[in-house]
Amino acid sequence: MPNLPQLGPLNPFWRHAIDIAVSVLILRVTLGWLVTYRRLVQFLLLFVALIGMGWIVSQLNLPLAQVLGLILIIPLLVLLMLSIVPEFRRIYESASVGRIFAVRRSREEEMVATIIDTVRQLSENRCGAILVFPKRDDINQFCQGGEQVDARANKSLLLSILNTESPRHDGAIIIDGDRITRIGAVLPLAPAEGVDPSWGTRHLAALGLCQASDAEVIVVSEERGTVSFGKNGRLERVDFADEQAGRRTVAGALEIDLDHTRGKKRLPSSILLWGLAVIIGASGSLGVEGLRNRLYPRPPVIVSATAQIELTGLTNTLFLAQQSHKEAAVRMRLPEAAHAPLADLALFRRKPNLDQLKLTIDLSGEGAGAKELVLQPQMLGQLPLDWQVESFDPNRIQLVLGPIKQLEASIEPQFSPPPKGLKIKTVTVIPPTVRLEIRDLFWTPDRKLRTEKIDISSLTLQQPSPPAATTNAVANPQVPTATNAPPHLPPPTQPEPTEGDFTFAAKLELPSGVKLIDATGKDVVRINLTLMKSQRR
Helix, strand or coil: CCCCCCCCCCCHHHHHHHHHHHHHHHHHHHHHHHHHCHHHHHHHHHHHHHHHHHHHHHHHCCHHHHHHHHHHHHHHHHHHHHHHHHHHHHHHHHCCHHHHCCHHHHHHHHHHHHHHHHHHHHHHCCCCEEEEECCCCCCCCCCECCEEEEEECCHHHHHHHCCCCCCCCCCEEEEECCEEEEEEEECCCCCCCCCCCCCCHHHHHHHHHHHHCCCEEEEECCCCCCEEEEECCEEEEECCCCHHHHHHHHHHHHCCCCCCHHHHHHHHHHHHHHHHHHHHHHHHHHHHHHHHHHHCCCCCEEEEEEEEEEEECCCCCEEEEEECCCEEEEEEEECCCCCCHHHHCCCCCCCCCHHHCEEEEECCCCCCEEEEEECCHHHHCCCCCCCEEEEEECCEEEEEEEECEEEEEEEEEEECCCCCCEEEEEEEEECCEEEEEECCCCCCCCCCEEEEEECCCCCCCCCCCCCHHHHCEEECCCCCCCCCCCCCCCCCCCCCCCEEEEEEEEEECCCCCEEECCCCCCCEEEEEEEEEECCCC
């Protein structure tokens, strides 16, 4: 089985960006739950109080309180969990898949139609009923008797339960969302003083629950068939024959926003929660890492790299004669604990490549002579804030700067030894001197510039010119000739020449640090040479 590719470490900017995005989503959902389900806040406060009390007892080292805490902590936590289970169930139902995707709207419409049709039929048949729709408050503490059930509400099931032949038709039916959670429940009765004299036990029970909690109740009168709606401690009659009135009443009881008006009212609070989630997520992502590094410091990372030494700022009057080192080893520390998270968010600042580090030394304002320069961290350029340079090896370099000179130098041609019996009479160089730019500390004004060696060992006075293949020279001996002698007479005897002239093209030898001024490609000079017979045998 091939190995799966491993993901490397994320760039710090993207790591924080993704962390903030995910954290904001989690925080927004959590804050929404806390605002919607207030019992969660009570649960969290009690849980934090228990933890804080345990921490105080342990810090103060109270012996009896520690024992009692160990005995009671588990039962208290169990009670807390049991008390919050119904709230978790409501959260789960509100976050179910059906409520998130497109099927949510159709199910909500179906549930509203189911309650309206059921209430209308109960009213027409003069069948008494109490339908309870719990909100944030836990109404189980106010309900007595009955049976716990778990079934999806529909018209047939509701009519069957409320049938007069059913054993639970006199009690209240609790509908949480689209689920029936309890049937035959006995509700607390409200005082009979100051209420409508026509109200019976069902109405007083509905009013009592509305006064004790934030639950909403629909009551159908068995005697008159009228429908009343209870909310916030008040009970008012509703005409379910009016389609809009019945639809508005049932949608409000089920907390269904069919007209999208509730969403508009909640928009400011939603924006506020999103902003709070963004602030907490951004500050937390940037601050938690620093806090974690302080609590659990990690060993620093030590890296070593080689930096090339680059010299800049030399004027056109100086040259670099000597340099002790061309590169230096750099030792750097990347402390994780002293890490600055905000420095990671420099999106457009590139991290230096360790294989391309350069030590840039500015020589502006330096004069000629020997120099010793100490290497400094700022010579490496802009490093990240959490990169600390520990040392350089070597920590200093030596330089020698020399002045650039312009001189006129004479040319000294070089020849091989002349042929036997001949010697050099005269040498003429054209041009005799050249102008040079000198980048050499040891060049003196009287020093001559030499040419490449010219081979004259095969020259003879009879040859009009030296061999071109070996010397690239042209000989011009001045030899008289007899052109008007009579043809019948033998030619006169030619006198043996005593000297001869030769011309050569020779290339100059330019040492390192020496170049011609304004003579690019003209490093070849002409040399006129005169050879004569030597008197020695």
